[in-house]
Amino acid sequence: MKLISGSTLWPGTLHPRFKYPVLEGEIFCDCLIIGGGMGGALSAKLLAEKGLHAVVIDKREVGRGSSMASLGLLQYSNDKTLTSCIHTFGEQRGVRFYELCRLAMQQLKDTISTLDIDPWYIPRTSLYCASSEEDVALLEEEYHTLQNYAFDVELWSRNKISTHFPFSKPNALYTKGDAEVNPYMLVHSLLHSASKKGAQVYERTEMIHCEYGEDVVLCYTPTGTIRAKQVIFSTGYETQEIKRDRGAYLQSTYAIATKPLKDLSSWYNQSLIWETARPYLYMRTTPDGRIVAGGLDEEIPHDDQRAIRAKLRGETLLKKIADHFPLPDLAIDYAWEAVFGSTHDGFPLIGPHPEYPNCYFIEGYGGNGTVYSMIAASILTDVITGVQNDDMELFSLTRTNKPSPV
Ligand SMILES: Cc1cc2nc3c(=O)[nH]c(=O)nc-3n(C[C@H](O)[C@H](O)[C@H](O)COP(=O)(O)OP(=O)(O)OC[C@H]3O[C@@H](n4cnc5c(N)ncnc54)[C@H](O)[C@@H]3O)c2cc1C
Numbered sequence: 001m002k003l004i005s006g007s008t009l010w011p012g013t014l015h016p017r018f019k020y021p022v023l024e025g026e027i028f029c030d031c032l033i034i035g036g037g038m039g040g041a042l043s044a045k046l047l048a049e050k051g052l053h054a055v056v057i058d059k060r061e062v063g064r065g066s067s068m069a070s071l072g073l074l075q076y077s078n079d080k081t082l083t084s085c086i087h088t089f090g091e092q093r094g095v096r097f098y099e100l101c102r103l104a105m106q107q108l109k110d111t112i113s114t115l116d117i118d119p120w121y122i123p124r125t126s127l128y129c130a131s132s133e134e135d136v137a138l139l140e141e142e143y144h145t146l147q148n149y150a151f152d153v154e155l156w157s158r159n160k161i162s163t164h165f166p167f168s169k170p171n172a173l174y175t176k177g178d179a180e181v182n183p184y185m186l187v188h189s190l191l192h193s194a195s196k197k198g199a200q201v202y203e204r205t206e207m208i209h210c211e212y213g214e215d216v217v218l219c220y221t222p223t224g225t226i227r228a229k230q231v232i233f234s235t236g237y238e239t240q241e242i243k244r245d246r247g248a249y250l251q252s253t254y255a256i257a258t259k260p261l262k263d264l265s266s267w268y269n270q271s272l273i274w275e276t277a278r279p280y281l282y283m284r285t286t287p288d289g290r291i292v293a294g295g296l297d298e299e300i301p302h303d304d305q306r307a308i309r310a311k312l313r314g315e316t317l318l319k320k321i322a323d324h325f326p327l328p329d330l331a332i333d334y335a336w337e338a339v340f341g342s343t344h345d346g347f348p349l350i351g352p353h354p355e356y357p358n359c360y361f362i363e364g365y366g367g368n369g370t371v372y373s374m375i376a377a378s379i380l381t382d383v384i385t386g387v388q389n390d391d392m393e394l395f396s397l398t399r400t401n402k403p404s405p406v
Pocket residue numbers: 034035036037038039040057058059060061062063064065066067068069070071072073074205206207208234235236237238253254255294338339340362363364365366367368369370371373
């Protein structure tokens with residue numbers, strides 16, 4: 001699957017990048033992780049810390065899947081509001097999901113603090129804006145719901161927004177405890193750290209076929225074989241080419257990074273900004289003075305159109321940035337189109353699948369993919385090391401979405 005068209009900002013920020021060999025011959029391990037993106041890297045780090053012998057393989061160079069397209073916003077709030085999660089899944093599961101996202105934010109911070117290479121992690125606040133007057137009530141309701149379950153949130157009026165930013169919106173939620181990161185550097189930094197703890201990483205090594213035995217999985221690559229007691233499929237959106245999930249769907253999304261700007265002081269606290277419209281516009285700044293923005297999701301265009309769409313939609317994104325921040329030196333430096341996966345019910349897919357014995361899947365589909373990858377890595381590390389984790393059931397690949405009794 002072609003995951004990205006155009007060029008993304010992040011790979012040029014890591015010099016030199018860490019390189020890993022191609023697998024040749026036969027090896028054994030406790031846990032094979034297929035996919036060296038955010039989900040695979042976080043799992044490798046956590047499993048290696050528990051003393052398990054983990055092997056990571058990636059058919060590309062590591063970090064060059066969708067993780068390289070991410071804008072690196074880390075937020076506990078989701079595309080689906082807490083209010084909506086409670087409606088769909090019931091109070092217990094809806095609130096637990098938001099608690100897990102908040103916990104994952106802390107786990108990301110703790111994990112990143114142990115890394116040798118700084119992946120540009122910076123704590124941030126978020127501004128979630130009502131895109132129109134019709135969404136004012138939605139944010140008011142969400143404000144009360146979040147407060148009710150002890151999430152730190154403020155409701156900002158139009159007046160307050162326009163005293164802090166050079167734009168106006170009907171209202172907004174202002175939350176603390178979020179962060180930004182360089183996602184490509186984070187993947188590399190995690191894998192570097194995991195490999196120092198004994199994980200083996202192989203790139204340009206594709207899983208072409210697996211055989212599932214009673215207590216071993218045999219994974220074949222073009223030049224090697226891996227015998228693993230357990231396997232984590234962290235193959236991102238390409239998991240849909242391995243097994244199709246009825247609850248998931250893929251679209252195209254667009255993003256740009258501007259050239260470094262002289263003055264971003266009108267951007268209050270360099271907050272992460274997003275909105276209630278769907279698909280939503282989202283924006284952040286970078287430590288080297290750029291604005292990165294994304295959105296404008298649509299059906300995946302034909303392959304020969306994707307690079308052109310990246311350029312055209314990039315220009316629209318730049319206009320949208322200018323509507324919010326009318327800066328004189330706004331210009332596009334990078335523009336990209338990328339496949340983006342979501343689930344119909346808004347929860348990621350994490351856990352085993354009946355047709356794949358001794359295997360687990362990480363499908364962190366949705367705008368909060370990094371936070372979902374953290375949740376997944378944490379749950380699967382428990383399960384693989386024999387620790388019961390009741391949260392896995394929330395994200396079951398075979399769930400039917402019956403709300404839990406209140
Ligand atoms: C434009 C855009 C913006 C985004 N912005 C954000 C954001 O701001 N914040 C956020 O949290 N999330 C964001 N996301 C989502 C985020 O990028 C993803 O959730 C996350 O990176 C997925 O990580 P992953 O490890 O699951 O997938 P990937 O990074 O795609 O990693 C999977 C890896 O598996 C490998 N692979 C696949 N098949 C095989 C095989 N057969 N054998 C070996 N290797 C294989 C691939 O080469 C790939 O490297 C964004 C996504 C896009 C597209």
